[in-house]
Amino acid sequence: MQFDPFIIPFNIGLYFILIYVVVRSVRWFSGLSRANKLRLQRGFFGKAFGQSIKEIFLESLIHRKILKSNPRLGYMHMSLAFGWFLLILFGTIEADVFGAHHLNAPYKAIFFKFFYPEHGRLGFEALYSFLMDLILAFILSGLVLAIIKRFSSKAVGMKKTTKLRILDKIALTSLWLIFPSRLLAESLTSGAYGTGSFLTGSLGSILASFLPANELAYPFWWLYSLSLGTFFILLPLTRYMHIPTELFLIFARNSGITTGDQPGAFKEIQVYSCSSCGICIDACQLNFSAGITNIQSAYLMKGIRNNENVSDIAFNCLMCGRCDIKCPVGIELTPLRMLSRRAGEIVENERSIIKKYFPDRQPIISTRPASDPSYGFLKQYEPEKTDIIYFAGCMTHLTPSIKNSMIKILEASGVRYNFLDEQGGVCCGRPLMLAGEDREARELINHNSQLIWKSGAHTIVTSCPICYKVFKESYYLDVEVLHHSQFIKNIIEDGSLKLNFLRRKVTYHTPCDLGRGSGVYNEPKDVLKYVARLQETRFEDENSLCCGGSLGNMKISSRQKSKIAHDVVAELTKDNPDIVATSCPLCKKTLSAATTTKVADICEIVADSIVNPDIKKKLTEADWSFKVPAELHD
């Protein structure tokens, strides 16, 4: 028996998806910029190849990142992905070794039992069918978890799971049907022939005892083939497109391709790599603090894939980057969101079925109309020549205690500095970027860049993480950019600043733009360790929370913001610290409105503990004046 009509749906599906993936990959490759094409070629035929294969094995099959953070969810994904892979691999080997010929067509491996029902009775054959049963049991255990997850996501350790569309649901059902139908088809065939191992064999003999196994098996083979075929045909239209796309993404990423700030083929690859697993939903503070559950990155990716107007989703986000860190696929979610913000509103249109399978290229140029220059009123002037520029930033001007503390520290350290925006400077440009207005932001960036360049400074110190991030990333300046925490750490370590130790318990809140946004985690903590006793919280470093006041979110109300701030403060003050320290004026302002505990910027704490030589001098002077005159002794 070499052929049977029931394999037709499977064959159609399989060859369709193979050809489709090749065509799609070629389209993606041709859509990359010239430099990125070269990078990918070099990565594919070079050192990065091994690394990519390793990552594909660990992440796409084993799902290591999910396993680490949530073992139950990880097991579910692993059993389906890795189990299926093993089933195909060992099935192919089985067909090759035990079949009539070598190098069979794929369907021989998938429907091996149908074509060789007598296989697996004795010796090594029985051992091999035991292995195949074991793999099938492994997959089925994951499937049970997946079905439970659909009804109660808490059971697998997820608070929320992604809401699906109709096509996704059909594809999901066909995916779920694949393995039970295989189990039943194999069991019934085994039952009829008295073969099979611990799973298919025992189930088969039970079923055969009261059912006509041989006649019933055939419809289940049809079902198995049909569900495979349906799944393959629907795959490009659903979230399961992430399976082939992720392979491409891993190669591209390991070749050094990044999103940058240009939309294009790499953006599309990342958007299709999202599996809608929903881990970003659990990570999102808008979900667990403010109760907004329809704007998370999984939905943004899905909206972009389906060519919807995502501007409402794109702008309703704190841009804290928590989902970026948690994403098991490693998609650069925040940069992608910035691109959507820049694109503005998209006109939705119904696409034909062919357009759905082969969507148009993402437009490279933003569709937003250009307006006239807005900041013509800004006048250039000659700033004082200096070594170090202190740029407080808008938010610091709203919290003058931070500004004054920084001035005190700068004076005490004895460096030559110039307070660039002492009389209120120009905004750094990042708030405009966050609002999707890059061209306007460029005007401000040019203005500030010229001022900094004219001052001849070699270092900029800023008190605001928002400014820090944009100075680092979007200003093309040949100066060292430091956040004040880094600057203070430097001057403490080179001995220009002497500090007293304050007997205070302090917890530290990492600002988003400084921590996840710019990778500065340790310097502020090191500074705090010099002056106070630092307590750990549940949310440290990469896992730190956003204060809620972020300029990233254009949509949420002040009440929702303060709800987030209250939740964050409750976490930070769990161990009753004397001070909640942070290193961002905006975080300070938001958090202090939500608590009675003192909230202070690290530079305020440092300024309080500066050893002041003047005081000692005055005390000795005072001693002189209180000396009792010699004549009174007599």
Add this chain to the structure above:
Amino acid sequence: MENFGFSILKERHIDFNTNSRHIADYISEREPSFRICIECGCCAATCTTGNFTSFSLRELQILLRRGENDKARENINKCMLCGKCTLVCPRGVNTRNVVTLARQAFQKFKADAV
């Protein structure tokens, strides 16, 4: 019109018959907190742009509400969206969104602008 021997100063004249409040409606539909502004002027006092020009968000709010859109259109692009006004607002008006929505609205209704 009857001549009473005196006239109204043009700049003191709010003519609701010719003014159009469609921009204000567009904003308040999408950002309801636009309605609760009490025109206290905290936003204008803290404004980064206000430091360089006579730009005032309070004035802008008033103009938009009256439907005097021409003057608002001249000034709306001067805002740097730094967000200080949102932080100082005693009523919790999401001022950054008000400004972005106003810009959007002016772009959108550019064709039928007078």
